[in-house]
Amino acid sequence: MNEPKLRELLCEVPVPGxxxxxxxxxxxxxxxxxxxxxxxxDGAGGRRRAARARTSPxxxxxxxxxxxxxxxxxxSPAGASVRHWVGDxxxxxxxxxxxxxxxxxxxGRLLVTSAAGPWVVQPDGSRRLLGDYEEATWSPRGLFVAxxxxxxxxxVEPDGTPxxxxxxxxxxxxxxxxxxxxxxAYRAGSxxxxxxxxxSSDRAIAAGAAAVAPAWMPLGVAELAYVxxxxxLRIAESETGRGLASAAALPGIDEIEWGGRGEVLLESxxxxxxxxxxxxxxxxxxVGVEPGRRLPLPAGxxxxxxxxxxxxxxxxxxxxxxxxxIAGGPGTRSTVLLFGPDGPSRRLLTVPGNLSELAFSPDxxxxxxxxxxxxxxxxxxxxxxxxxxxxxxxxAFAPGERAAEFPRVEGWCCRAR
Amino acid sequence: xxxxxxxIERVEWNGPIPARRERQLIRExxxxxxxxxxxxxxxxxxxxHRAAYLIVHDAAAAEDxxxxxxxxxxxxxxxxxxxxxxxxxLHRIVANRAIDWARREALRRRVDATEESEARPPEGIGEDLxxxxxxxxxxxxxxVVLRYLLEYSPGEIAEMLELPRGTxxxxxxRALDRLGELLEAER
Numbered sequence: 001m002n003e004p005k006l007r008e009l010l011c012e013v014p015v016p017g018x019x020x021x022x023x024x025x026x027x028x029x030x031x032x033x034x035x036x037x038x039x040x041x042d043g044a045g046g047r048r049r050a051a052r053a054r055t056s057p058x059x060x061x062x063x064x065x066x067x068x069x070x071x072x073x074x075x076s077p078a079g080a081s082v083r084h085w086v087g088d089x090x091x092x093x094x095x096x097x098x099x100x101x102x103x104x105x106x107x108g109r110l111l112v113t114s115a116a117g118p119w120v121v122q123p124d125g126s127r128r129l130l131g132d133y134e135e136a137t138w139s140p141r142g143l144f145v146a147x148x149x150x151x152x153x154x155x156v157e158p159d160g161t162p163x164x165x166x167x168x169x170x171x172x173x174x175x176x177x178x179x180x181x182x183x184x185a186y187r188a189g190s191x192x193x194x195x196x197x198x199x200s201s202d203r204a205i206a207a208g209a210a211a212v213a214p215a216w217m218p219l220g221v222a223e224l225a226y227v228x229x230x231x232x233l234r235i236a237e238s239e240t241g242r243g244l245a246s247a248a249a250l251p252g253i254d255e256i257e258w259g260g261r262g263e264v265l266l267e268s269x270x271x272x273x274x275x276x277x278x279x280x281x282x283x284x285x286x287v288g289v290e291p292g293r294r295l296p297l298p299a300g301x302x303x304x305x306x307x308x309x310x311x312x313x314x315x316x317x318x319x320x321x322x323x324x325x326i327a328g329g330p331g332t333r334s335t336v337l338l339f340g341p342d343g344p345s346r347r348l349l350t351v352p353g354n355l356s357e358l359a360f361s362p363d364x365x366x367x368x369x370x371x372x373x374x375x376x377x378x379x380x381x382x383x384x385x386x387x388x389x390x391x392x393x394x395x396a397f398a399p400g401e402r403a404a405e406f407p408r409v410e411g412w413c414c415r416a417r
Numbered sequence: 418x419x420x421x422x423x424x425i426e427r428v429e430w431n432g433p434i435p436a437r438r439e440r441q442l443i444r445e446x447x448x449x450x451x452x453x454x455x456x457x458x459x460x461x462x463x464x465x466h467r468a469a470y471l472i473v474h475d476a477a478a479a480e481d482x483x484x485x486x487x488x489x490x491x492x493x494x495x496x497x498x499x500x501x502x503x504x505x506x507l508h509r510i511v512a513n514r515a516i517d518w519a520r521r522e523a524l525r526r527r528v529d530a531t532e533e534s535e536a537r538p539p540e541g542i543g544e545d546l547x548x549x550x551x552x553x554x555x556x557x558x559x560x561v562v563l564r565y566l567l568e569y570s571p572g573e574i575a576e577m578l579e580l581p582r583g584t585x586x587x588x589x590x591r592a593l594d595r596l597g598e599l600l601e602a603e604r
Contacts, residue, residue: 010565025483032492298478299482
């Protein structure tokens with residue numbers, strides 16, 4: 001190949017999504033530039049005195065997170081124009097928060113754990129503390145909650161009425177109710193155990209389970225995926241513990257989800273997210289585990305959370321990227337990426353600061369994104385329509401307390417069946 | 418913040434930005450002018466993004482590499498010597514980050530060789546070239562992109578990649594030979 005031809009081709013090769021990338025890049029760069037200004041670095045390189053008086057800790061977090069937007073809108077004489085291009089990242093995608101927890105956007109009930117214990121949040125925003133439990137999970141139709149306290153696993157109604165409890169041989173964690181409604185899997189110490197949903201027939205089905213919550217086969221078949229301490233992903237028949245398949249799990253794996261009609265299994269670790277295809281059949285004696293596809297993530301990104309949509313067709317991944325390594329300054333930016341079955345990723349949201357977790361709505365049309373620094377939950381439609389946000393989340397689950405920890409979302413219930 | 422007035426507009430540059438104008442924009446950006454930053458961005462983004470894409474062969478990664486290069490540039494804006502051109506400074510960051518990314522990706526694929534490949538050659542213009550480039554090691558791809566897309570001399574490339582000039586020349590030679598073989602074989 002001659003050199004002029006090579007030059008010509010290098011200039012002509014189409015770059016996929018170039019225009020959108022340019023627009024997004026401008027928004028991110030503009031935001032970082034505005035953040036630099038807001039941080040007080042003046043034109044001569046010196047530090048100028050902070051312009052604002054002290055704010056409350058809660059608002060300070062939000063103010064830092066939105067420093068770029070604030071600088072663009074308040075400090076710049078050309079703010080209106082800046083808002084237009086900064087807005088691609090911040091103002092369009094981050095809805096203004098309602099001041100308190102009211103109607104849940106998209107409906108459904110939330111199960112939320114705060115320092116006080118698990119709470120059920122009704123669609124109208126009213127909420128009830130279930131009791132002194134450490135974690136909890138919904139039953140498939142939301143008629144019960146499996147709740148954990150020390151070595152005790154309990155089933156309680158959403159109004160807090162306890163039904164039964166069992167005592168396990170070790171500290172209980174990661175309960176998961178089977179889609180069939182008839183079993184509950186959980187970890188007790190290093191054992192993986194399964195009990196009937198009335199609390200009877202509790203038994204170990206595997207020893208040496210890693211600290212990863214098990215995942216049930218979504219079609220109601222009594223098959224369970226878990227990770228062992230040797231770092232292998234295993235699929236077992238839950239009645240007997242008989243192994244059906246195994247494969248090397250993602251290194252450092254901390255979460256698995258089994259979704260769709262049983263054909264998709266999501267693995268995530270702090271460094272990567274992988275989607276595997278499974279070959280399953282009700283009458284088959286074994287499960288086929290395909291190698292999987294590792295999702296392409298931004299350079300330097302740390303995975304904070306990943307979630308599989310209820311139909312198993314969309315994977316949402318929350319990543320954070322420290323700006324110290326790329327922009328020489330403090331702070332982090334967080335991005336929620338959506339991956340379809342085969343296509344490239346789409347950015348749903350990018351904000352400065354840290355987002356902490358994701359949860360799909362029961363119909364898969366929305367994502368709940370937790371933003372502890374802003375004390376908000378964001379309810380973002382996967383389509384192009386505008387999202388909603390709820391503020392003062394921590395205080396909603398710590399009534400009467402001065403200090404409140406941001407709660408953890410355990411689940412969003414329930415999908416119509 | 419600089420005393421800007423009026424609406425900010427994005428300026429489309431068809432060719433290299435004049436050196437004097439670029440120095441002026443950098444000075445204004447250092448003083449806080451968002452308009453100057455937007456003009457610098459418009460002048461340099463497309464080539465930086467294209468260069469990253471041609472090295473990493475992954476659209477999402479290329480976007481991140483280019484974004485990160487600009488963010489790094491903003492982070493170091495106050496330390497930037499205005500007498501030097503902005504482009505080579507930016508392209509140096511792009512090239513090195515893209516090489517790092519491509520090497521990590523290649524290593525990851527070797528470690529986890531059972532995974533399906535996510536790389537999909539683009540269809541249409543330049544498809545053969547992209548497939549041929551993908552066969553080259555990342556450092557050779559970077560040398561080709563810096564030489565034939567961004568038009569740097571081997572001496573300049575050596576400085577950007579912190580390599581001996583002879584190494585750059587040999588990488589370019591090997592890359593061109595290999596590209597020639599691959600593209601010839603596909604005819």
